[in-house]
Amino acid sequence: MTALAQRFLASELFHNYRRNASAIIGSLIVLFFAGMITIGPWVVAQDPYDVAQLELLDSFKPPVWLEGGSPQYWLGTDGQGRDVLASIVYGSRISLFIGLTAMIGSCLIGTTLGLLAGFYGGRLDSVIMRIADIQLSFPSVLTALFLMSAFGTGVEKVLIALISVGWVVYARTVRGSTLRETQKEYIQAARVSGLPNAKIILRHVLPNVLTPLIVVATIQVGTFVLIEASLSFLGVGVPITKPSLGLLIKNGFDVLFSGLWWISVFPGLFIMLIVFGINLLGDFLRDELNPRLK
Amino acid sequence: MNEAARIPVAQPAPLLSVRNLRTWFHTFGGVVKAVDGVSFDVAPGEILGLVGESGGGKSMVGFSIMGLIDPPGRIEAGEIVFEGEDLARLDEARMRRVRGKRVAMIFQDPMTALNPLYTIGNQLEEMLKLHTDLPSARRRERAIEMLREVGIPQPESRLDNYPHQFSGGMRQRVVIAISMIARPRLLIADEPTTALDVTIQAQLLRLMKHQVTQNAASLILITHDLAAVSQMADRIVVLYCGRIVEKGRAADVIERPRHHYTRGLLDSIPHHDKAQARLRQIPGSVPDIRKLPPGCAFAPRCPAAQDICRRVEPELVETATGQAAACHFPIEAIR
Structure with a gap:
Protein backbone atom coordinates (compact mmCIF):
# COMPACT_ATOMS: atom_id res chain seq x y z
CA MET A 1 0.00 0.00 0.00
CA THR A 2 2.79 2.41 0.87
CA ALA A 3 4.50 1.43 -2.37
CA LEU A 4 1.38 2.39 -4.25
CA ALA A 5 1.15 5.70 -2.39
CA GLN A 6 4.81 6.39 -3.16
CA ARG A 7 4.24 5.65 -6.84
CA PHE A 8 1.31 8.05 -6.87
CA LEU A 9 3.31 10.81 -5.18
CA ALA A 10 6.08 10.39 -7.74
CA SER A 11 3.72 10.26 -10.70
CA GLU A 12 3.37 12.86 -13.42
CA LEU A 13 -0.29 13.26 -12.52
CA PHE A 14 0.53 14.32 -8.96
CA HIS A 15 3.40 16.48 -10.14
CA ASN A 16 1.10 18.46 -12.45
CA TYR A 17 -1.64 18.53 -9.84
CA ARG A 18 0.60 20.35 -7.38
CA ARG A 19 1.25 23.06 -9.93
CA ASN A 20 -2.36 23.51 -10.97
CA ALA A 21 -4.23 25.95 -8.74
CA SER A 22 -7.67 25.28 -10.19
CA ALA A 23 -7.22 21.54 -9.74
CA ILE A 24 -6.32 22.07 -6.09
CA ILE A 25 -9.31 24.37 -5.53
CA GLY A 26 -11.61 21.93 -7.32
CA SER A 27 -10.47 18.96 -5.29
CA LEU A 28 -10.70 20.94 -2.03
CA ILE A 29 -14.32 21.85 -2.84
CA VAL A 30 -15.11 18.24 -3.67
CA LEU A 31 -13.39 17.10 -0.46
CA PHE A 32 -15.36 19.68 1.49
CA PHE A 33 -18.62 18.28 0.13
CA ALA A 34 -17.46 14.72 0.74
CA GLY A 35 -16.89 15.66 4.38
CA MET A 36 -20.18 17.48 4.55
CA ILE A 37 -22.31 14.60 3.36
CA THR A 38 -20.50 12.04 5.50
CA ILE A 39 -20.07 13.73 8.88
CA GLY A 40 -22.24 16.85 8.32
CA PRO A 41 -25.42 15.49 9.95
CA TRP A 42 -23.51 14.97 13.21
CA VAL A 43 -22.08 18.48 13.13
CA VAL A 44 -25.19 20.54 12.52
CA ALA A 45 -27.44 21.03 15.50
CA GLN A 46 -30.76 20.14 13.99
CA ASP A 47 -32.33 17.36 11.96
CA PRO A 48 -34.55 19.48 9.72
CA TYR A 49 -36.87 16.54 9.01
CA ASP A 50 -37.54 15.72 12.65
CA VAL A 51 -40.63 17.82 13.35
CA ALA A 52 -40.04 17.51 17.09
CA GLN A 53 -36.82 19.50 16.76
CA LEU A 54 -38.44 22.39 14.90
CA GLU A 55 -39.38 25.57 16.70
CA LEU A 56 -42.08 27.47 14.83
CA LEU A 57 -41.20 30.63 16.74
CA ASP A 58 -37.80 30.59 15.06
CA SER A 59 -39.25 30.73 11.55
CA PHE A 60 -37.91 33.18 8.94
CA LYS A 61 -34.85 34.10 10.98
CA PRO A 62 -32.26 35.88 8.81
CA PRO A 63 -28.59 34.80 8.69
CA VAL A 64 -26.57 35.41 11.82
CA TRP A 65 -24.83 38.60 10.62
CA LEU A 66 -28.09 40.40 9.89
CA GLU A 67 -30.42 42.26 12.24
CA GLY A 68 -32.52 39.68 14.12
CA GLY A 69 -30.25 36.76 13.27
CA SER A 70 -29.59 34.12 15.88
CA PRO A 71 -26.18 32.45 16.47
CA GLN A 72 -28.07 29.15 16.59
CA TYR A 73 -28.94 29.43 12.90
CA TRP A 74 -25.93 30.66 10.90
CA LEU A 75 -27.67 30.86 7.57
CA GLY A 76 -31.10 31.65 8.94
CA THR A 77 -34.29 29.54 8.96
CA ASP A 78 -37.23 28.91 6.65
CA GLY A 79 -41.00 29.21 7.23
CA GLN A 80 -41.13 26.13 9.47
CA GLY A 81 -38.17 27.20 11.57
CA ARG A 82 -35.83 24.77 9.78
CA ASP A 83 -32.16 25.69 9.91
CA VAL A 84 -31.11 26.54 6.35
CA LEU A 85 -27.56 25.24 6.92
CA ALA A 86 -28.87 21.93 8.26
CA SER A 87 -31.27 21.68 5.31
CA ILE A 88 -28.35 22.27 2.95
CA VAL A 89 -26.29 19.54 4.61
CA TYR A 90 -29.14 17.06 4.36
CA GLY A 91 -30.08 18.30 0.88
CA SER A 92 -26.52 17.94 -0.41
CA ARG A 93 -26.59 14.31 0.68
CA ILE A 94 -29.67 13.68 -1.43
CA SER A 95 -28.40 15.70 -4.40
CA LEU A 96 -25.00 14.01 -4.41
CA PHE A 97 -26.46 10.57 -3.70
CA ILE A 98 -28.66 10.98 -6.77
CA GLY A 99 -25.80 12.40 -8.85
CA LEU A 100 -23.36 9.62 -7.92
CA THR A 101 -25.81 6.73 -8.15
CA ALA A 102 -27.14 7.90 -11.51
CA MET A 103 -23.56 8.33 -12.74
CA ILE A 104 -22.63 4.78 -11.70
CA GLY A 105 -25.79 3.38 -13.27
CA SER A 106 -25.25 5.29 -16.52
CA CYS A 107 -21.62 4.24 -16.58
CA LEU A 108 -22.40 0.54 -16.15
CA ILE A 109 -25.16 0.48 -18.74
CA GLY A 110 -23.48 2.82 -21.22
CA THR A 111 -20.10 1.07 -20.99
CA THR A 112 -21.65 -2.37 -21.52
CA LEU A 113 -23.62 -1.22 -24.55
CA GLY A 114 -20.64 0.69 -25.96
CA LEU A 115 -18.36 -2.36 -25.60
CA LEU A 116 -20.89 -4.62 -27.31
CA ALA A 117 -21.54 -2.13 -30.11
CA GLY A 118 -17.85 -1.47 -30.71
CA PHE A 119 -16.69 -5.07 -30.46
CA TYR A 120 -19.40 -6.86 -32.41
CA GLY A 121 -20.36 -4.06 -34.80
CA GLY A 122 -22.94 -4.83 -37.46
CA ARG A 123 -26.64 -4.67 -36.68
CA LEU A 124 -26.22 -4.57 -32.90
CA ASP A 125 -23.97 -1.54 -33.28
CA SER A 126 -26.46 0.22 -35.58
CA VAL A 127 -29.40 -0.35 -33.24
CA ILE A 128 -27.58 0.82 -30.09
CA MET A 129 -26.07 3.85 -31.75
CA ARG A 130 -29.30 4.94 -33.43
CA ILE A 131 -31.07 4.84 -30.05
CA ALA A 132 -28.20 6.92 -28.67
CA ASP A 133 -28.53 9.40 -31.54
CA ILE A 134 -32.25 9.82 -30.94
CA GLN A 135 -31.56 10.32 -27.25
CA LEU A 136 -28.96 12.98 -28.03
CA SER A 137 -31.25 14.94 -30.32
CA PHE A 138 -33.33 16.04 -27.31
CA PRO A 139 -31.94 18.24 -24.55
CA SER A 140 -31.38 15.98 -21.55
CA VAL A 141 -33.41 18.17 -19.18
CA LEU A 142 -36.34 17.94 -21.58
CA THR A 143 -36.10 14.15 -21.83
CA ALA A 144 -35.82 13.82 -18.08
CA LEU A 145 -38.73 16.22 -17.57
CA PHE A 146 -40.85 14.19 -19.98
CA LEU A 147 -39.97 10.91 -18.26
CA MET A 148 -40.67 12.35 -14.81
CA SER A 149 -44.08 13.61 -15.83
CA ALA A 150 -44.81 10.11 -17.08
CA PHE A 151 -43.45 8.25 -14.01
CA GLY A 152 -44.36 10.66 -11.23
CA THR A 153 -41.98 11.91 -8.56
CA GLY A 154 -39.63 9.94 -6.34
CA VAL A 155 -35.90 9.42 -5.84
CA GLU A 156 -35.80 6.13 -7.75
CA LYS A 157 -37.74 7.70 -10.62
CA VAL A 158 -35.29 10.58 -10.79
CA LEU A 159 -32.53 7.96 -10.98
CA ILE A 160 -34.26 6.15 -13.84
CA ALA A 161 -34.76 9.42 -15.71
CA LEU A 162 -31.12 10.49 -15.23
CA ILE A 163 -29.72 7.10 -16.21
CA SER A 164 -31.83 6.99 -19.35
CA VAL A 165 -30.36 10.30 -20.49
CA GLY A 166 -26.88 9.67 -19.07
CA TRP A 167 -25.84 6.29 -20.57
CA VAL A 168 -25.47 7.72 -24.07
CA VAL A 169 -22.25 9.61 -23.46
CA TYR A 170 -20.55 6.46 -22.11
CA ALA A 171 -21.86 4.30 -24.93
CA ARG A 172 -20.47 6.69 -27.52
CA THR A 173 -17.14 7.23 -25.80
CA VAL A 174 -16.60 3.52 -25.14
CA ARG A 175 -17.68 2.49 -28.62
CA GLY A 176 -15.20 4.90 -30.14
CA SER A 177 -12.31 3.72 -27.99
CA THR A 178 -13.31 0.09 -28.51
CA LEU A 179 -13.21 0.51 -32.28
CA ARG A 180 -9.76 2.03 -31.95
CA GLU A 181 -8.47 -0.63 -29.55
CA THR A 182 -9.80 -3.59 -31.54
CA GLN A 183 -7.74 -2.38 -34.51
CA LYS A 184 -4.64 -2.86 -32.41
CA GLU A 185 -2.83 -6.08 -32.80
CA TYR A 186 -2.97 -7.21 -29.20
CA ILE A 187 -6.72 -7.74 -29.62
CA GLN A 188 -6.04 -9.71 -32.81
CA ALA A 189 -3.35 -11.56 -30.88
CA ALA A 190 -5.86 -12.37 -28.13
CA ARG A 191 -8.25 -13.70 -30.76
CA VAL A 192 -5.65 -15.88 -32.44
CA SER A 193 -4.61 -17.24 -29.07
CA LEU A 210 -11.54 3.14 -19.11
CA THR A 211 -9.33 6.24 -18.98
CA PRO A 212 -11.55 8.69 -20.91
CA LEU A 213 -14.48 7.52 -18.80
CA ILE A 214 -12.94 8.94 -15.63
CA VAL A 215 -13.33 12.42 -17.07
CA VAL A 216 -16.85 11.85 -18.37
CA ALA A 217 -17.96 10.35 -15.06
CA THR A 218 -16.54 13.20 -12.98
CA ILE A 219 -18.19 15.95 -14.99
CA GLN A 220 -21.42 13.99 -15.21
CA VAL A 221 -21.93 14.03 -11.43
CA GLY A 222 -22.05 17.82 -11.67
CA THR A 223 -24.43 17.72 -14.64
CA PHE A 224 -26.72 15.30 -12.83
CA VAL A 225 -26.81 17.47 -9.71
CA LEU A 226 -27.93 20.34 -11.95
CA ILE A 227 -30.56 18.34 -13.84
CA GLU A 228 -31.95 16.93 -10.61
CA ALA A 229 -32.10 20.47 -9.17
CA SER A 230 -33.96 21.66 -12.27
CA LEU A 231 -36.44 18.78 -12.04
CA SER A 232 -37.04 19.34 -8.34
CA PHE A 233 -37.37 23.06 -8.84
CA LEU A 234 -40.02 22.39 -11.47
CA GLY A 235 -41.78 20.11 -8.99
CA VAL A 236 -41.25 16.78 -10.75
CA GLY A 237 -38.13 15.65 -8.89
CA VAL A 238 -37.69 14.32 -5.39
CA PRO A 239 -40.65 14.27 -2.95
CA ILE A 240 -41.07 17.03 -0.39
CA THR A 241 -40.09 14.65 2.40
CA LYS A 242 -36.59 14.28 0.92
CA PRO A 243 -35.68 17.77 -0.25
CA SER A 244 -32.59 18.03 -2.39
CA LEU A 245 -30.81 21.32 -2.98
CA GLY A 246 -33.08 22.05 -5.93
CA LEU A 247 -36.21 21.57 -3.87
CA LEU A 248 -34.82 23.87 -1.18
CA ILE A 249 -34.54 26.63 -3.77
CA LYS A 250 -38.12 26.02 -4.82
CA ASN A 251 -39.31 26.10 -1.19
CA GLY A 252 -37.82 29.52 -0.67
CA PHE A 253 -38.76 30.81 -4.09
CA ASP A 254 -42.29 31.89 -3.05
CA VAL A 255 -40.93 34.27 -0.44
CA LEU A 256 -37.82 35.28 -2.35
CA PHE A 257 -39.24 38.64 -3.40
CA SER A 258 -40.55 39.41 0.08
CA GLY A 259 -36.95 39.99 1.12
CA LEU A 260 -36.51 36.49 2.61
CA TRP A 261 -33.74 35.72 0.13
CA TRP A 262 -31.57 33.41 2.24
CA ILE A 263 -33.88 30.41 2.04
CA SER A 264 -33.30 30.09 -1.73
CA VAL A 265 -29.98 31.79 -2.28
CA PHE A 266 -27.81 29.65 0.03
CA PRO A 267 -28.89 26.29 -1.45
CA GLY A 268 -28.34 27.86 -4.89
CA LEU A 269 -24.82 28.94 -3.93
CA PHE A 270 -24.04 25.43 -2.72
CA ILE A 271 -25.23 23.91 -6.00
CA MET A 272 -23.02 26.37 -7.83
CA LEU A 273 -20.09 25.55 -5.58
CA ILE A 274 -20.31 21.78 -5.97
CA VAL A 275 -20.74 21.92 -9.76
CA PHE A 276 -17.89 24.42 -9.98
CA GLY A 277 -15.60 22.18 -7.92
CA ILE A 278 -16.46 19.08 -9.89
CA ASN A 279 -15.89 20.84 -13.20
CA LEU A 280 -12.51 22.22 -12.12
CA LEU A 281 -11.44 18.73 -11.16
CA GLY A 282 -12.91 17.28 -14.35
CA ASP A 283 -11.08 19.80 -16.52
CA PHE A 284 -7.80 18.98 -14.85
CA LEU A 285 -8.35 15.25 -15.36
CA ARG A 286 -9.32 15.84 -18.98
CA ASP A 287 -6.15 17.78 -19.66
CA GLU A 288 -4.06 15.12 -17.95
CA LEU A 289 -5.67 11.99 -19.34
CA ASN A 290 -6.34 13.07 -22.91
CA PRO A 291 -3.25 12.15 -24.91
CA ARG A 292 -4.26 14.53 -27.70
CA LEU A 293 -3.95 17.59 -25.45
CA LYS A 294 -0.44 16.67 -24.32
CA MET B 1 -4.19 -31.66 -64.93
CA ASN B 2 -1.58 -30.31 -62.58
CA GLU B 3 -2.50 -32.93 -59.98
CA ALA B 4 -1.38 -35.68 -62.36
CA ALA B 5 1.97 -34.05 -62.95
CA ARG B 6 3.10 -34.05 -59.31
CA ILE B 7 6.69 -34.73 -58.54
CA PRO B 8 7.17 -38.50 -58.39
CA VAL B 9 8.95 -38.27 -55.00
CA ALA B 10 7.17 -39.74 -51.99
CA GLN B 11 6.07 -36.87 -49.78
CA PRO B 12 4.90 -37.05 -46.17
CA ALA B 13 1.24 -36.30 -45.55
CA PRO B 14 0.91 -32.53 -45.35
CA LEU B 15 0.30 -30.88 -41.97
CA LEU B 16 -1.94 -28.33 -43.62
CA SER B 17 -3.64 -28.66 -46.92
CA VAL B 18 -5.54 -25.66 -48.27
CA ARG B 19 -7.78 -26.65 -51.16
CA ASN B 20 -9.44 -24.19 -53.51
CA LEU B 21 -9.97 -21.60 -50.76
CA ARG B 22 -12.24 -18.68 -51.59
CA THR B 23 -12.61 -15.88 -49.04
CA TRP B 24 -14.85 -13.13 -50.32
CA PHE B 25 -15.99 -9.85 -48.82
CA HIS B 26 -19.45 -8.64 -49.76
CA THR B 27 -19.19 -4.85 -49.64
CA PHE B 28 -21.38 -2.08 -51.00
CA GLY B 29 -18.87 -1.49 -53.79
CA GLY B 30 -19.06 -5.10 -54.96
CA VAL B 31 -17.60 -8.48 -54.07
CA VAL B 32 -13.95 -8.36 -53.03
CA LYS B 33 -12.44 -11.71 -53.87
CA ALA B 34 -9.56 -11.38 -51.40
CA VAL B 35 -8.69 -15.05 -51.74
CA ASP B 36 -9.93 -16.71 -54.90
CA GLY B 37 -9.26 -20.39 -55.42
CA VAL B 38 -6.00 -20.80 -53.55
CA SER B 39 -4.52 -24.25 -52.97
CA PHE B 40 -1.26 -25.17 -51.28
CA ASP B 41 0.21 -27.66 -48.82
CA VAL B 42 2.48 -27.22 -45.85
CA ALA B 43 4.50 -30.31 -44.92
CA PRO B 44 5.49 -31.01 -41.30
CA GLY B 45 8.58 -28.96 -40.43
CA GLU B 46 8.36 -26.98 -43.63
CA ILE B 47 8.73 -23.23 -44.01
CA LEU B 48 6.42 -21.80 -46.62
CA GLY B 49 6.77 -18.25 -47.90
CA LEU B 50 3.54 -16.55 -48.94
CA VAL B 51 4.55 -13.58 -51.06
CA GLY B 52 2.79 -10.70 -52.77
CA GLU B 53 2.20 -6.96 -52.78
CA SER B 54 -0.06 -5.34 -50.22
CA GLY B 55 -3.69 -5.91 -51.03
CA GLY B 56 -2.80 -9.23 -52.62
CA GLY B 57 -4.83 -11.28 -50.15
CA LYS B 58 -1.86 -12.74 -48.27
CA SER B 59 -3.09 -11.82 -44.81
CA MET B 60 -6.59 -13.07 -45.58
CA VAL B 61 -5.16 -16.54 -46.23
CA GLY B 62 -3.76 -16.44 -42.69
CA PHE B 63 -6.99 -15.19 -41.15
CA SER B 64 -9.00 -17.80 -43.07
CA ILE B 65 -6.85 -20.56 -41.58
CA MET B 66 -7.43 -19.10 -38.10
CA GLY B 67 -11.18 -18.88 -38.75
CA LEU B 68 -11.14 -15.16 -38.04
CA ILE B 69 -12.79 -13.71 -41.12
CA ASP B 70 -15.19 -11.02 -39.89
CA PRO B 71 -18.37 -10.04 -41.74
CA PRO B 72 -18.87 -8.89 -44.45
CA GLY B 73 -16.16 -11.45 -45.26
CA ARG B 74 -16.88 -15.16 -45.56
CA ILE B 75 -15.16 -18.35 -46.59
CA GLU B 76 -17.25 -19.14 -49.65
CA ALA B 77 -15.71 -22.43 -50.61
CA GLY B 78 -12.72 -24.66 -50.10
CA GLU B 79 -11.14 -26.83 -47.47
CA ILE B 80 -8.51 -26.07 -44.87
CA VAL B 81 -7.44 -29.52 -43.76
CA PHE B 82 -5.16 -29.36 -40.73
CA GLU B 83 -4.01 -32.65 -39.17
CA GLY B 84 -6.90 -34.37 -40.92
CA GLU B 85 -9.56 -31.93 -39.73
CA ASP B 86 -11.28 -29.35 -41.95
CA LEU B 87 -10.91 -26.07 -40.05
CA ALA B 88 -13.35 -24.29 -42.37
CA ARG B 89 -16.12 -26.47 -40.95
CA LEU B 90 -15.29 -26.32 -37.23
CA ASP B 91 -17.64 -24.46 -34.92
CA GLU B 92 -16.36 -21.51 -32.89
CA ALA B 93 -15.90 -23.44 -29.62
CA ARG B 94 -13.76 -26.14 -31.26
CA MET B 95 -11.93 -23.57 -33.36
CA ARG B 96 -10.89 -21.80 -30.15
CA ARG B 97 -9.06 -24.94 -29.07
CA VAL B 98 -7.13 -24.90 -32.34
CA ARG B 99 -6.13 -21.23 -32.09
CA GLY B 100 -3.03 -20.63 -30.05
CA LYS B 101 -2.67 -24.29 -29.10
CA ARG B 102 -2.25 -25.97 -32.49
CA VAL B 103 -1.98 -23.00 -34.83
CA ALA B 104 -0.50 -19.71 -33.61
CA MET B 105 -0.23 -16.43 -35.43
CA ILE B 106 1.89 -13.30 -35.02
CA PHE B 107 1.52 -9.88 -36.58
CA GLN B 108 3.41 -7.02 -38.03
CA ASP B 109 3.47 -4.30 -35.41
CA PRO B 110 5.31 -5.19 -32.20
CA MET B 111 4.33 -1.78 -30.76
CA THR B 112 0.67 -2.69 -30.43
CA ALA B 113 0.88 -6.48 -30.35
CA LEU B 114 1.09 -6.61 -26.56
CA ASN B 115 -1.56 -5.33 -24.18
CA PRO B 116 0.01 -2.25 -22.56
CA LEU B 117 -1.71 -2.88 -19.22
CA TYR B 118 -0.33 -6.31 -18.36
CA THR B 119 3.19 -7.48 -17.66
CA ILE B 120 4.67 -9.72 -20.30
CA GLY B 121 4.80 -12.53 -17.73
CA ASN B 122 1.09 -12.13 -17.32
CA GLN B 123 0.55 -12.37 -21.05
CA LEU B 124 2.81 -15.40 -21.43
CA GLU B 125 1.07 -17.18 -18.58
CA GLU B 126 -2.34 -16.38 -20.00
CA MET B 127 -1.52 -18.61 -22.96
CA LEU B 128 -0.43 -21.43 -20.65
CA LYS B 129 -3.55 -21.01 -18.52
CA LEU B 130 -5.66 -21.23 -21.63
CA HIS B 131 -4.01 -24.16 -23.33
CA THR B 132 -2.22 -26.27 -20.72
CA ASP B 133 -2.98 -27.53 -17.23
CA LEU B 134 0.34 -26.50 -15.71
CA PRO B 135 0.11 -25.35 -12.06
CA SER B 136 0.87 -21.68 -11.55
CA ALA B 137 4.41 -22.15 -10.20
CA ARG B 138 5.33 -24.24 -13.24
CA ARG B 139 3.73 -21.67 -15.53
CA ARG B 140 6.12 -19.02 -14.27
CA GLU B 141 9.12 -21.30 -14.75
CA ARG B 142 7.98 -22.13 -18.25
CA ALA B 143 7.52 -18.44 -19.09
CA ILE B 144 11.06 -17.66 -17.89
CA GLU B 145 12.41 -20.60 -19.88
CA MET B 146 10.58 -19.36 -22.98
CA LEU B 147 11.91 -15.80 -22.62
CA ARG B 148 15.42 -17.18 -22.31
CA GLU B 149 14.90 -19.22 -25.48
CA VAL B 150 13.96 -16.15 -27.49
CA GLY B 151 17.02 -14.32 -26.24
CA ILE B 152 15.68 -11.91 -23.63
CA PRO B 153 18.43 -11.17 -21.08
CA GLN B 154 17.61 -11.57 -17.37
CA PRO B 155 14.25 -13.23 -18.04
CA GLU B 156 13.50 -13.62 -14.31
CA SER B 157 13.28 -9.88 -13.77
CA ARG B 158 12.04 -8.97 -17.24
CA LEU B 159 8.96 -11.14 -16.67
CA ASP B 160 7.45 -8.48 -14.44
CA ASN B 161 8.08 -5.65 -16.91
CA TYR B 162 5.40 -3.98 -18.98
CA PRO B 163 5.53 -3.87 -22.78
CA HIS B 164 6.57 -0.20 -22.88
CA GLN B 165 9.77 -1.12 -21.10
CA PHE B 166 10.93 -3.12 -24.14
CA SER B 167 12.30 -1.99 -27.49
CA GLY B 168 10.56 -2.93 -30.74
CA GLY B 169 12.84 -5.86 -31.48
CA MET B 170 12.60 -7.16 -27.92
CA ARG B 171 8.81 -6.90 -28.04
CA GLN B 172 8.71 -8.96 -31.20
CA ARG B 173 10.82 -11.55 -29.38
CA VAL B 174 8.25 -11.56 -26.61
CA VAL B 175 5.49 -11.94 -29.20
CA ILE B 176 7.30 -14.95 -30.67
CA ALA B 177 7.68 -16.37 -27.15
CA ILE B 178 3.94 -15.99 -26.52
CA SER B 179 3.05 -17.61 -29.81
CA MET B 180 5.35 -20.59 -29.31
CA ILE B 181 4.82 -21.19 -25.59
CA ALA B 182 1.90 -23.59 -26.06
CA ARG B 183 4.01 -25.49 -28.65
CA PRO B 184 1.75 -25.09 -31.70
CA ARG B 185 2.24 -27.33 -34.75
CA LEU B 186 1.95 -24.40 -37.14
CA LEU B 187 2.97 -20.77 -36.83
CA ILE B 188 1.59 -18.16 -39.19
CA ALA B 189 3.75 -15.03 -39.22
CA ASP B 190 2.09 -12.09 -40.96
CA GLU B 191 4.80 -9.59 -41.99
CA PRO B 192 6.64 -10.26 -38.70
CA THR B 193 9.65 -8.05 -39.41
CA THR B 194 8.21 -5.30 -41.60
CA ALA B 195 7.94 -2.78 -38.77
CA LEU B 196 11.44 -3.43 -37.45
CA ASP B 197 14.84 -1.95 -38.15
CA VAL B 198 16.63 -3.69 -41.00
CA THR B 199 19.47 -4.57 -38.64
CA ILE B 200 17.31 -6.77 -36.45
CA GLN B 201 15.04 -8.23 -39.14
CA ALA B 202 17.48 -11.00 -39.98
CA GLN B 203 18.02 -11.83 -36.28
CA LEU B 204 14.33 -12.25 -35.71
CA LEU B 205 13.78 -14.33 -38.82
CA ARG B 206 16.59 -16.59 -37.69
CA LEU B 207 15.07 -16.79 -34.21
CA MET B 208 11.70 -17.70 -35.65
CA LYS B 209 13.22 -20.37 -37.86
CA HIS B 210 15.11 -21.78 -34.89
CA GLN B 211 11.99 -21.85 -32.71
CA VAL B 212 9.97 -23.57 -35.39
CA THR B 213 12.56 -26.22 -36.20
CA GLN B 214 13.25 -26.87 -32.53
CA ASN B 215 9.58 -27.60 -31.94
CA ALA B 216 9.28 -29.57 -35.21
CA ALA B 217 6.55 -27.13 -36.21
CA SER B 218 5.80 -25.61 -39.59
CA LEU B 219 5.86 -21.94 -40.51
CA ILE B 220 3.90 -19.89 -42.98
CA LEU B 221 5.81 -16.67 -43.51
CA ILE B 222 3.57 -14.03 -45.04
CA THR B 223 5.59 -11.17 -46.48
CA HIS B 224 6.16 -8.82 -49.36
CA ASP B 225 9.89 -9.22 -48.86
CA LEU B 226 11.14 -11.82 -51.32
CA ALA B 227 14.68 -11.36 -50.06
CA ALA B 228 13.70 -12.47 -46.56
CA VAL B 229 11.74 -15.41 -47.89
CA SER B 230 14.52 -16.58 -50.16
CA GLN B 231 16.81 -17.17 -47.17
CA MET B 232 14.18 -18.81 -44.99
CA ALA B 233 11.60 -20.69 -46.95
CA ASP B 234 11.62 -24.23 -48.31
CA ARG B 235 8.85 -23.39 -50.73
CA ILE B 236 7.29 -20.19 -52.00
CA VAL B 237 3.75 -19.31 -53.05
CA VAL B 238 3.31 -16.02 -54.92
CA LEU B 239 -0.12 -14.39 -54.74
CA TYR B 240 -1.47 -11.67 -56.99
CA CYS B 241 -4.99 -10.29 -56.57
CA GLY B 242 -6.11 -13.25 -54.46
CA ARG B 243 -4.86 -15.90 -56.86
CA ILE B 244 -1.71 -17.99 -56.93
CA VAL B 245 0.45 -16.93 -59.85
CA GLU B 246 3.44 -19.08 -59.04
CA LYS B 247 4.55 -21.69 -56.55
CA GLY B 248 7.44 -24.06 -56.18
CA ARG B 249 10.64 -24.79 -54.28
CA ALA B 250 12.22 -21.61 -53.00
CA ALA B 251 15.43 -22.03 -54.97
CA ASP B 252 13.53 -22.65 -58.21
CA VAL B 253 11.21 -19.68 -57.81
CA ILE B 254 14.01 -17.32 -56.84
CA GLU B 255 16.54 -18.44 -59.43
CA ARG B 256 14.22 -19.36 -62.29
CA PRO B 257 10.94 -17.50 -61.89
CA ARG B 258 8.41 -18.54 -64.54
CA HIS B 259 5.80 -15.87 -63.94
CA HIS B 260 6.44 -12.29 -65.05
CA TYR B 261 5.07 -10.98 -61.75
CA THR B 262 7.57 -12.99 -59.70
CA ARG B 263 10.28 -11.79 -62.03
CA GLY B 264 9.14 -8.21 -61.51
CA LEU B 265 9.23 -8.62 -57.74
CA LEU B 266 12.73 -10.09 -57.91
CA ASP B 267 13.98 -7.33 -60.17
CA SER B 268 12.83 -4.69 -57.73
CA ILE B 269 15.14 -6.01 -54.98
CA PRO B 270 18.39 -4.03 -54.83
CA HIS B 271 21.57 -6.08 -55.24
CA HIS B 272 24.65 -4.62 -53.68
CA ASP B 273 26.96 -6.76 -55.78
CA LYS B 274 25.51 -5.72 -59.12
CA ALA B 275 26.29 -2.30 -60.45
CA GLN B 276 22.80 -1.15 -61.28
CA ALA B 277 22.07 2.32 -62.55
CA ARG B 278 18.44 2.25 -61.53
CA LEU B 279 16.28 -0.29 -59.81
CA ARG B 280 13.63 -1.78 -62.03
CA GLN B 281 10.02 -1.57 -60.95
CA ILE B 282 6.77 -3.17 -62.00
CA PRO B 283 4.85 -0.55 -63.99
CA GLY B 284 1.37 0.42 -62.82
CA SER B 285 -0.22 -0.62 -59.53
CA VAL B 286 -2.37 -3.42 -58.14
CA PRO B 287 -5.79 -3.12 -59.84
CA ASP B 288 -9.05 -2.59 -57.94
CA ILE B 289 -9.76 -6.11 -56.77
CA ARG B 290 -13.52 -5.56 -57.22
CA LYS B 291 -13.10 -4.89 -60.94
CA LEU B 292 -10.52 -7.39 -62.10
CA PRO B 293 -9.97 -7.68 -65.85
CA PRO B 294 -11.46 -10.84 -67.41
CA GLY B 295 -8.18 -12.56 -68.31
CA CYS B 296 -4.97 -12.64 -66.32
CA ALA B 297 -5.11 -10.07 -63.50
CA PHE B 298 -1.48 -9.16 -64.14
CA ALA B 299 -1.91 -8.58 -67.89
CA PRO B 300 -2.20 -4.76 -67.70
CA ARG B 301 1.22 -4.56 -66.02
CA CYS B 302 2.88 -7.48 -67.78
CA PRO B 303 5.68 -6.89 -70.32
CA ALA B 304 4.83 -10.10 -72.19
CA ALA B 305 1.05 -9.75 -72.34
CA GLN B 306 -0.69 -10.73 -75.58
CA ASP B 307 -4.34 -10.63 -76.61
CA ILE B 308 -5.16 -13.98 -75.06
CA CYS B 309 -3.91 -12.77 -71.64
CA ARG B 310 -6.62 -10.13 -71.58
CA ARG B 311 -9.35 -12.66 -72.45
CA VAL B 312 -8.57 -16.02 -70.88
CA GLU B 313 -7.50 -16.58 -67.31
CA PRO B 314 -4.39 -18.77 -67.33
CA GLU B 315 -4.36 -22.00 -65.33
CA LEU B 316 -1.68 -22.96 -62.89
CA VAL B 317 0.57 -25.30 -64.88
CA GLU B 318 3.08 -27.46 -63.08
CA THR B 319 6.43 -28.45 -64.58
CA ALA B 320 8.35 -31.62 -63.96
CA THR B 321 10.28 -30.00 -61.10
CA GLY B 322 7.10 -29.14 -59.22
CA GLN B 323 7.26 -25.47 -60.05
CA ALA B 324 3.93 -24.05 -61.21
CA ALA B 325 3.01 -20.78 -62.85
CA ALA B 326 -0.31 -19.37 -64.00
CA CYS B 327 0.83 -17.76 -67.23
CA HIS B 328 0.15 -18.21 -70.94
CA PHE B 329 3.70 -17.26 -71.79
CA PRO B 330 5.87 -18.39 -68.87
CA ILE B 331 9.51 -17.40 -68.78
CA GLU B 332 11.44 -20.45 -69.92
CA ALA B 333 14.54 -21.43 -68.05
CA ILE B 334 17.53 -20.16 -69.95
CA ARG B 335 20.20 -21.27 -67.56
Missing part, protein backbone atom coordinates in the same frame (compact mmCIF):
# COMPACT_ATOMS: atom_id res chain seq x y z
CA GLY A 194 -8.04 -18.80 -28.65
CA LEU A 195 -9.43 -16.55 -25.93
CA PRO A 196 -13.26 -16.45 -25.89
CA ASN A 197 -14.84 -13.12 -26.83
CA ALA A 198 -16.23 -12.42 -23.36
CA LYS A 199 -12.73 -12.70 -21.90
CA ILE A 200 -11.21 -10.56 -24.64
CA ILE A 201 -13.75 -7.83 -23.91
CA LEU A 202 -13.36 -7.93 -20.13
CA ARG A 203 -9.63 -8.54 -19.84
CA HIS A 204 -8.25 -6.74 -22.87
CA VAL A 205 -10.68 -4.16 -24.23
CA LEU A 206 -12.36 -2.82 -21.07
CA PRO A 207 -9.22 -1.85 -19.12
CA ASN A 208 -7.91 -0.02 -22.18
CA VAL A 209 -11.01 2.10 -22.74
